[in-house]
Amino acid sequence: MSIGLIIIGDEILSGKRADQHFPKVVQLLAARGLQLAWAEVLGDDRERITATLRRTFATNDIVFSCGGIGATPDDHTRQAAAAALDRSLVLHPQAADNIRQRILQVAREAGQQADLNAPEHLQRLQMAEFPLGAELIPNPYNNVAGFAVDTHYFVPGFPVMAWPMIEWVLDTHHAHLFNREARAERAVLVYEAAESALTPLMVEIEATWPQVKVFSLPSVGDARTRRHIELGVKGAPEQVEAAFARLCAGLDAFGAEYTLSTPGPL
Known part of the structure; x- marks a missing residue:
């Protein structure tokens, strides 16, 4: 079983932002006696992301995907994952509730009232739409979850969120692979x-x-x-x-x- 990394975002390919995920994931894996087998960087192109995921889902690789799971027009990873698996994109009840609770929390901290039916808040619920059968990856930074399906793990592009989420996946789902003395x-x-x-x-x-x-x-x-x-x-x-x-x-x-x-x- 190999481990792969997909980094998604036009900002990486254009040079507007420097990728930080590759060296960090290498570090996280090495600390557990594991090694990255491959990595790919993709732009915000839904068809290309879909084709890439269709290819990687056909393997038994463990794959981490960073970026593109937000709710803006340039975020395509959730939709691409569903298309690659030929599954419906559905609202995950727990993920949606996490987002609602986050909206209410931010409003309370600002001394305001939040209307959960406001258009901007309803749009945020799109971040809880995952391929049918997906499981949640907890986000310790703001509780807006990522998702896991078929040994593929989808996390945000923000390092402060992505890295602890990847650590959680490794320690929760793949600790049996760890062998710090193996190399x-x-x-x-x-x-x-x-x-x-x-x-x-x-x-x-x-x-x-x-x-x-x-x-x-x-x-x-x-x-x-x-x-x-x-x-x-x-x-x-x-x-x-x-x-x-x-x-x-x-x-x-x-x-x-x-x-x-x-x-x-x-």
């Missing part, structure tokens, strides 16, 4: 070496230790650093140490200059 990583910085010359060693290591992946991240260098390659192995801890020892031995035989590197996120 290890070791790496070195190899200086002034051609990546192509090191490729045979990488191929050998992956062939010998099937639960290990080799990664190679070249850097052209700048005024402060020399040209180098971050070369390492990651995967099952019981194989990583042996693979790393072979990597270092191969570099020694090659006559390469290298130093240990601090591993990044898994």
